[in-house]
Amino acid sequence: MMSLNEVKLSSVRFKDIVLKQYLYKLKGHSGWIHSLILIQLISLLFSMSPMGGMSSGGDSFHININTYTGDAFLVLTMIWMAVMTSFLGSQAYRSIDFSLVSNRITSYVSNAALILTFAVYAGITGTLMSLLQRMVLVKSLGESEFIFGGVQMAPWDILLSIFVATLYLLLLASVTYLIQMVSALNKAAGIALGVFILAFGFGWIRIFEFKVENVLLFYTAESSLGLFALKVIGSVVLLLGLSMLISGRMEVKR
Template sequence: MSLARTSLLALAGRQYLYKLKAHANLLTTLTVVQLIALFFTLLGGTGMVNTGNGHLNITVTTFSSANFIVFTLTWAFVAAIALTGKSALNLDFAFVSTRLSRSLANAALLLTMGALGGLMIALGGILMRVIFFISGRGADIIGTDFYLPPGDLLLGTLVAALYVTLAATLGYFLGSLVQRRKILAVIIPALLVGSLMLEVRNPNIRLSLTAMKFFTAETSPGIFVLKALATSGLLLLGSILLSRRMEVRR
């Protein structure tokens, strides 16, 4: 390894540690988000089915980690956009660095967010099960997915971490686009809302659903990992290229 590459990695590593400390509030925010997700999950579950024949009524309430996933993905997306804001960019000037080292440090921070988000989703699902078990409602629980085998837990954590990483890198890329052209702060949300309205009115148009199914409909864990890593890598590369074209702060 050349001296220049060693210096670049060392510089990026120091910046990463600095950013990790500077953005320590992200972990606090993530914890609060998980508690909110837990509250809504325990309050009403994630689905309910009622059935009966006039003499007997049965209500089945479904509890899953869906709320943890949705809330965490939202956290990662918003937090990643905030990393491209002016206040976050000003932190970079506390270091003598290059755009490439800053981009590498930000990429490492996004990957850390993905790992923490995936871990917190898994822990949230476990905590939900523990609360049900110790609350005396064990007799009301049916289903084979209550007890998670270690292998399924690890795989679920990995998949969740990749989804969070996708949300974070997408948010970072869109934030970088907005920093490049401020008008995109209006255009991008307008396009998203407009496309959703178009899909609601025309059932034959399913752009967002098709994009989601590219990941969610994948049944092979290995292929899903490749898809997630490749997409996140392309988004990070696009963000790095955008940051290299940005004007240096005066």
């Protein structure tokens, strides 16, 4: 029978192993952080161009309104997050990973911690880039020319933007990781799952009278921050749990 001291020692060892693996992977994949900075700087260039506008005038006046948006930050950051997560779940990466460690659970937990770290980092930098965009526009256009949206952001709005962006990135990463795990088990099933989730989420599929675009609205239409966070975190835990179960059915190396 295992004693209480043995259980505690095993728990401590597990935490130490996970922490060491996490720090090792974080240092080894620092290049992903550099690539994110580069991508977001490119996004900043795209965001300097107006996305739309209108003009109106008469004999004695003329009004020209341009609309600027930070959608480029969101789109390119989400693409970066999906690519990074796909890499962590790829067969080639797992083969390298398990050549260093033999415990699948510690490897999986350290990967999850790494994904969380990258999501938080991307959420912070993406929000700060939107502030930088406003500052550049102010310098180039003049603050007096801003009519809607304002130039400054309250500290609470900044924190809220970081929190929400991080949750969305985590949700995307967990979906991507699940697809990659299924693909490793059966490539055709992984492709089918990816196509189904894409079509299901954006409402390109209709099952009887159920409008499946409500899957996205389940998250985006939530007005309560607490419920939104609960929905996303619950979904992330469920998706990563499924990925872990699938991963447990696969061989360490094929």
